[in-house]
Amino acid sequence: MTFLSKLKVSAKVIATCSLFAATYLTAANDAVTPSFVAHHIDTAIVIDGELDKQWDKATWHNLDQPILGGMPDKSDFNGRFKLLWDKDALYLVAEFEDDVLIDKIADPLEFYWDDDTLEVFLDEDASGGEHQFNYNAFAYHVALDNQAVDIGEKDSSGKTPFLTLNDHIKSRWMRHQNGKVIWEMAISVYDDSFKPNIGKQPVTLHQGKVLGFMLAYCDNDGSKTREHFIGSTKVEPINGDTNLGYRLADVFSKLTLIGD
Numbered sequence: 001m002t003f004l005s006k007l008k009v010s011a012k013v014i015a016t017c018s019l020f021a022a023t024y025l026t027a028a029n030d031a032v033t034p035s036f037v038a039h040h041i042d043t044a045i046v047i048d049g050e051l052d053k054q055w056d057k058a059t060w061h062n063l064d065q066p067i068l069g070g071m072p073d074k075s076d077f078n079g080r081f082k083l084l085w086d087k088d089a090l091y092l093v094a095e096f097e098d099d100v101l102i103d104k105i106a107d108p109l110e111f112y113w114d115d116d117t118l119e120v121f122l123d124e125d126a127s128g129g130e131h132q133f134n135y136n137a138f139a140y141h142v143a144l145d146n147q148a149v150d151i152g153e154k155d156s157s158g159k160t161p162f163l164t165l166n167d168h169i170k171s172r173w174m175r176h177q178n179g180k181v182i183w184e185m186a187i188s189v190y191d192d193s194f195k196p197n198i199g200k201q202p203v204t205l206h207q208g209k210v211l212g213f214m215l216a217y218c219d220n221d222g223s224k225t226r227e228h229f230i231g232s233t234k235v236e237p238i239n240g241d242t243n244l245g246y247r248l249a250d251v252f253s254k255l256t257l258i259g260d
């Protein structure tokens, strides 16, 4: 084989491998189910734990995918959620029943995943990929005290910093007479150039934008650690592990922002 023909074969192999890699990645992202859409609204939702009329526009989606601890009985936890958007925020309402609401650790940065928590997974550009110690995507743990926490970048000593990101999410909930919690959030969407303390602004949302999104509830009713973790999206295990959302945005669903 001449040098030139060797070069041609190598180029073909590289092109084929690149094509395979691209196809594989696309297939991996598109395989995540379900996908969601959010309708546009002209007037912002009032974040107060009471259902606004505007929520009638959106469709309920169930929180029915067990990620950890198996599927709880309906009396232990059952829930669903809706999404809407305007240029300033993604709006989320969750409606659920949980027999015991618990926030046993007051410090928002300590074992926050072991309290009752709504966890909002968000990837501004639906890039997928690793996000545990960077801002490629977020896993906001929103606690009953309405504080939102995620993991930041490691410092030079290698320590893992937990950050409150309360200016990213306005959150309020209320338990109503029928026993159901209505929990509303207005979520400002930050891209991967976010850094704490640099005055970074959230992105302006627009019709047709696609984000990575997943929602899950950590249910604890008094155990040392959380008892169930139930999500919107089926997470395919990697090496037997399904608790991947807090570090890998590939497992998020796709969310498309559509018109009125």
Ligand SMILES: [Ca+2]
Pocket (backbone or CB within 6 Å): 045, 046, 047, 048, 049, 050, 051, 052, 184
């Ligand atoms: Ca409201």
Ligand SMILES: [Ca+2]
Pocket (backbone or CB within 6 Å): 075, 076, 077, 098, 099, 100, 219, 220, 221
């Ligand atoms: Ca429960």
Ligand SMILES: [Ca+2]
Pocket (backbone or CB within 6 Å): 123, 124, 125, 126, 127, 128, 135, 136, 137, 192
């Ligand atoms: Ca991203």
Ligand SMILES: [Ca+2]
Pocket (backbone or CB within 6 Å): 098, 099, 100, 101, 102, 116, 219, 220, 221
């Ligand atoms: Ca609970």
